[in-house]
Amino acid sequence: MKNLIRGLALFGLLAGPFIAMAQDTKFGQLGQELPTPNTYRTASGAPGHQYWQQRADYTIKVELNDENQSVTGSETITYTNNSPDVLTYLWVQLDQNIFEPKSMSNITQTGTLQDRMSTAAVEHLTREAFDGGYKIRAVKDRNGKDLKYTINNTMMRIDLPAPLKPKQSYTFSIDWFNFINDQKALGGRGGYEYFPGDGNYLYEMAQWFPRMAVYDDVNGWQHKQFLGAGEFALPFGDYKVSITVPADHIVASTGELQNASQVLTSAQQKRFADAAKADKPTLIVTQEEATQAEKNKAKGKKTWVYSAKNVRDFAWASSRKFIWDAMNVKVGNQNILAMSYYPKEANPLWGQYSTESVAHTLKVYSKHTIDYPYPVAISVHGPVGGMEYPMLSFNGYRPEADGTYSANTKYGLITVIIHEVGHNFFPMIINSDERQWTWMDEGLNTFMQYIAEQEWEKGYPSRRGEPANIVDYMKSAKNTQVPIMTNSESVLQFGNNAYGKPATALNILRETVMGRELFDHAFKEYANRWAFKHPMPADFFRTMEDASGVDLDWFWRGWFYTTDHTDIAIEGVKWFTIDSQNPDFVNAQKREQQNKAPQTLSQQRNLQDIKRTRLDERPELADFYNKYDPLATTATDKERYQKFYASLSDNEKKVLDSGLNFYEVGFRNLGGLVMPLIVRMEYEDGTDEVVNIPAEIWRYNNEEVTKVFVTEKPVVSFTLDPFLQTADTDLSNNSYPRRMAPSRFDLFKQNRQQQPNPMQQQRQESSRGAGNGNSGSNR
Ligand SMILES: [Zn+2]
Numbered sequence: 001m002k003n004l005i006r007g008l009a010l011f012g013l014l015a016g017p018f019i020a021m022a023q024d025t026k027f028g029q030l031g032q033e034l035p036t037p038n039t040y041r042t043a044s045g046a047p048g049h050q051y052w053q054q055r056a057d058y059t060i061k062v063e064l065n066d067e068n069q070s071v072t073g074s075e076t077i078t079y080t081n082n083s084p085d086v087l088t089y090l091w092v093q094l095d096q097n098i099f100e101p102k103s104m105s106n107i108t109q110t111g112t113l114q115d116r117m118s119t120a121a122v123e124h125l126t127r128e129a130f131d132g133g134y135k136i137r138a139v140k141d142r143n144g145k146d147l148k149y150t151i152n153n154t155m156m157r158i159d160l161p162a163p164l165k166p167k168q169s170y171t172f173s174i175d176w177f178n179f180i181n182d183q184k185a186l187g188g189r190g191g192y193e194y195f196p197g198d199g200n201y202l203y204e205m206a207q208w209f210p211r212m213a214v215y216d217d218v219n220g221w222q223h224k225q226f227l228g229a230g231e232f233a234l235p236f237g238d239y240k241v242s243i244t245v246p247a248d249h250i251v252a253s254t255g256e257l258q259n260a261s262q263v264l265t266s267a268q269q270k271r272f273a274d275a276a277k278a279d280k281p282t283l284i285v286t287q288e289e290a291t292q293a294e295k296n297k298a299k300g301k302k303t304w305v306y307s308a309k310n311v312r313d314f315a316w317a318s319s320r321k322f323i324w325d326a327m328n329v330k331v332g333n334q335n336i337l338a339m340s341y342y343p344k345e346a347n348p349l350w351g352q353y354s355t356e357s358v359a360h361t362l363k364v365y366s367k368h369t370i371d372y373p374y375p376v377a378i379s380v381h382g383p384v385g386g387m388e389y390p391m392l393s394f395n396g397y398r399p400e401a402d403g404t405y406s407a408n409t410k411y412g413l414i415t416v417i418i419h420e421v422g423h424n425f426f427p428m429i430i431n432s433d434e435r436q437w438t439w440m441d442e443g444l445n446t447f448m449q450y451i452a453e454q455e456w457e458k459g460y461p462s463r464r465g466e467p468a469n470i471v472d473y474m475k476s477a478k479n480t481q482v483p484i485m486t487n488s489e490s491v492l493q494f495g496n497n498a499y500g501k502p503a504t505a506l507n508i509l510r511e512t513v514m515g516r517e518l519f520d521h522a523f524k525e526y527a528n529r530w531a532f533k534h535p536m537p538a539d540f541f542r543t544m545e546d547a548s549g550v551d552l553d554w555f556w557r558g559w560f561y562t563t564d565h566t567d568i569a570i571e572g573v574k575w576f577t578i579d580s581q582n583p584d585f586v587n588a589q590k591r592e593q594q595n596k597a598p599q600t601l602s603q604q605r606n607l608q609d610i611k612r613t614r615l616d617e618r619p620e621l622a623d624f625y626n627k628y629d630p631l632a633t634t635a636t637d638k639e640r641y642q643k644f645y646a647s648l649s650d651n652e653k654k655v656l657d658s659g660l661n662f663y664e665v666g667f668r669n670l671g672g673l674v675m676p677l678i679v680r681m682e683y684e685d686g687t688d689e690v691v692n693i694p695a696e697i698w699r700y701n702n703e704e705v706t707k708v709f710v711t712e713k714p715v716v717s718f719t720l721d722p723f724l725q726t727a728d729t730d731l732s733n734n735s736y737p738r739r740m741a742p743s744r745f746d747l748f749k750q751n752r753q754q755q756p757n758p759m760q761q762q763r764q765e766s767s768r769g770a771g772n773g774n775s776g777s778n779r
Pocket of ligand 1: 445
């Protein structure tokens, strides 16, 4: 604001030509990056008129052995070839094989040795191998004849006796056995937990049966090996699953229970019917009943039969420790059962929050995508921190043994349930290829999770979604980042890359680039177009543009195909006002400037030291110029001005008299991402104004641009991105004049929680105060 420049011709300023090299690198349309549209997938991002997908229907019988923690299963798969292609073999996924000691996942683990290592780390390197993986006992055709098969790590090829032609189905069966992993020791997306307090097991069964791989128009067979990070690609189908477990177990499962009268007591059946009409969580199995079951292990067995329609997977959980509650949720015209299954160790937290969180998720996600189409939605507590399946999810977070919990545990639980139940939409219904693209389910789901969290309670502590929260990742070392468009198994900084960054990118699209109305319509359109189908990245990118009329190629290019970040700086501001040429005004201004001009050091000293000048001593040396005031307005000056003014048109006079301020603001793109410029101008009188300039301002020059702002009131400061909308990584260069911004380090220190469990602390304090040592475990 120091550049007070006068004497500039007004019309020159307004008509100044803008000269820059045309540069469309960052605004070029996505060409080679996207596949060529065809009859299966259109250029608009919708399924094409010849879109097809395969189908796999399953009938499965499985028995859980609670003595040695294993399962024995047999399944019949009917595979329908809806493709235009003839298939000579089928690929089946054997995900349990990741637990084989010599699995590709195990032997490709990288590692380093240090001079000093913890005993746990050494144990990890030397631990005795778990005898995991499928023992395939038979692969037969529908007549019981053996089929030729080849196992390649986590994939199995079954050679067909005769080619499978388009529109034909093929039915075959697989028998298998496998030990279940101890989830707490070995990790995994499923597994068992042993509770030493009562000697019981809780099983969460995932990737537990050989599953058909996807054959599609983009990849052919998707049989990239399962290494642990890349999740699953699965076709839709109907399932009928009979699960045999100890007679006192409660089984939670994908689908609807078919034989309630055989597995539930009449009291439980009555409560189940009541819960289906309840508008709050209602118990079907109480804590007292579950605690009782823990003590008397039943000898017999029971078979629970579940049926699920149009799902891409099937999971279940089983334990005699389960408490079970349910409530009704109405979405559209459909009544859905929201349910939770959890051991007493999860209370009081789970009884209060789990089923409510399930219900909340269904409501919010349905509003933004499609109405939840399944009859049930379930949250199960066990060893797994968070994992999703159709209709059913596994969620971690449990309170302390005394029933208290930290804020982190409470919000962690609500968050994970929203997230895992939310996965019903992405990828269980909008069925993307998780083995290839993690962001298509995790990113979209985390974006929706943020919206659902904010609708749970005001000020909900969302970890992801807000642009400011992704800044640390965006400015992390570039050799620790890969573009979002990277295969799942090769993603670095997994949570930030595949969850946080895409979720934030969508939030920025919604709030800043597109606006809520255009974004919400396009996002819902994507969900509707691809529900119960297999979308690819291009289908999402294209649909978001097609339905909104907003060119987003620059955004996908920057945020999804590069590791650039946002850092835009205000480089400088030049302030122009109009030279009115009115001599009275101009001269007064010049005199004011003169008076304000600083005195040099010599001038200051001379004023002190030189007591008398020669002129003081000899006044006769003075002439006309010693009295002449060059800033005094003369009659000639006035006459000249009046002539000039009379020569102007009415419009020109108006501009000349306006007293407008012109600011030329220079912006520099330091981070690489071209982004909208959100500029706040604060005026001399304390008021302010915010101007939003679309990212297209960068289309001629991706690195530096200048923009002229015209204001009536003088501006005292310019601020870029005042509401933290763009994940700008350096706020210290966002103001003019410059302002000091607190460092991220300071913010981190301020936000750090001092008391991890104030609930426990307060309870201990009050029990001490009451002279009562009883910690009052509330199970
Ligand atoms: Zn997830």
